[in-house]
Amino acid sequence: MSELRRDPLDQRWVIIAPERSRRPRGALGFGHEPLEAVDPCPFCPGHESLTPPEILATREPGSHANGPGWRVRVFANQFPSLTVEGPHGLHADGPYDAMRGVGAHEVIVESPSHDHDLADLDSSQVRDVLLCWRDRLIDLYRDTRMKYVLLFKNRGAAAGATLDHPHSQLIATPVNPIRISRKLDAYREHFKRKERCLFCDLLQHERHDGSRIVRDEGGFLTFAPYASRFPFELMIAPKEHRWSFAELTRHEADAMARAVKDALLRMRLGLGDPAYNFVLHAEPNLHAVPRRSGFWDTLRYDFHWQLIIYPRLTAVAGFEWGTGFYVNATPPEEAARHLRGVDVSDGAVAAWRAAQQGHAERKG
């Protein structure tokens, strides 16, 4: 079982997960080999027996669990960072703090098709992925040991992916991750002083200013954050105040799916199809918070969720590791201007695909 350890200087929890070193590329816990085809692909239809049992799936009528006939499928990660077993057992380890590796680590296969990433899927399929995220969040938040659920995606070897078949993941943690705690503090501090949601204030400014906006349609805003850490970093968020991803409606999921697909297409056609990560900063688990802590009263007013996309275009170097201080050579205003100008019409996308296919055939 893995262990959580707290760094007394950084005041940050780290998951020590020897189990992860059993992954195909993981001898000694590391490996830099390029993404190789795993054959047969355990995420493809017909190979369901190669994965842990299914936790949730969007299925065709008449199809059976752990067989084909699914559109989206969720199961535990085979090499989990955290597992759902017993109490977290916070304890001292000499001068340090430690905890058993209690939590969850799941895989959400986004489509039966091995070769189609989110950007290639119908937006109704993307919507179903988002609804699966929501449903897993709701289910995991019934367990008060789970303080936070992070939904994220690694696409491409440079983004840390080990398998090619499009999938996202979630990790449920028994503590609030440091970046989330910091964000909660910022939200709360602002609300205390102004009785307004900080993020709503920022969205209002961004829409008024306009220079960092990539897309403003159907209830969702796509923009390059003012202090982007990475070139072409993007944020997608509901324009109206929404504190809870667990309360996402099907209608909202439809609009969000179109925004996500649009952003991924702009990155693909405008930045040369880079590897990317995204992360959903959803609300923490209110059921896991003591009622008298104050969060209960204000979280629904001061919190606002968002999806953050990081194309992996640059290497992160010593300065960034050492300080948490990032140097970004692409002003977000330039990034937004570039991405706004990308043609993502059906015709342009079809032309890009034809060019890629021609390229692949010439190579093969």
Add this chain to the structure above:
Amino acid sequence: MSELRRDPLDQRWVIIAPERSRRPRGALGFGHEPLEAVDPCPFCPGHESLTPPEILATREPGSHANGPGWRVRVFANQFPSLTVEGPHGLHADGPYDAMRGVGAHEVIVESPSHDHDLADLDSSQVRDVLLCWRDRLIDLYRDTRMKYVLLFKNRGAAAGATLDHPHSQLIATPVNPIRISRKLDAYREHFKRKERCLFCDLLQHERHDGSRIVRDEGGFLTFAPYASRFPFELMIAPKEHRWSFAELTRHEADAMARAVKDALLRMRLGLGDPAYNFVLHAEPNLHAVPRRSGFWDTLRYDFHWQLIIYPRLTAVAGFEWGTGFYVNATPPEEAARHLRGVDVSDGAVAAWRAAQQGHAERKG
């Protein structure tokens, strides 16, 4: 000129530096090409005119500034993240905070030899590099606009290096980086309660426990931190309480040079010569702190500097970006055991070099 922007959610400063996109690989501010030989190498002796003017150098008697005859040479980065010009001009930008990109960004060329990294140099040469770091820190801390100086090194393309010739860098910032502020808080909090240095307490525990120690010799301890974020992460620190890198003596620099060289050789021979970063967490600039702030009274008692080495063996993925929460598949106890067992005797190093040379000749 670059700009510092503060992220209102992360509460983190980011440097937006369009100047950096003019680097060889920097079109649009990004690029993933492998490290290519830049010809002629601007860091080699005889090419001094290809760099900005020299700020400091360790020179042979009779040699002249900006000509050959140096052993270590320091100059401004040609594509600086921050520059020494005027006041920092902290100001509001709508709901955001911004600052002019005031600071410094310098390159320390570690040796005239293009092909010898720190691990290959005599430890007296490594000592001279460390003394140059110290002297630049002292000089920059005379300027009260510089709140912090980070000394760091990127070695290999996977670590963010763009040039092959061995060099380290420094960035002086007009604010304390977030990770340093957090560390200062942790140190101070511990001192307030215990009237002891937190890091001295940790070192005492590590030496007593022993399981994470790689080397304990000559006043410096090399160990794998308890909550290592990355596989085979190492820390090198003075065993006695030392709050100020600016006060490093020549004798201490000698001992530290041997520890650094030893750690880099263990990584090279034990981990297959990986790309790596290191960062020096030195003290902040006391001259830039108001006397009444309290830091003046306690920093020399509660702060303890250290060097942290990160071999770049794994890709950092979405979960890490999204949360600041790291998953590490190699327990630091295993990392330390593995590195303790590496033979770094002169004979073993010579055998490794001969094998590498044979390999290169067979390839060429």
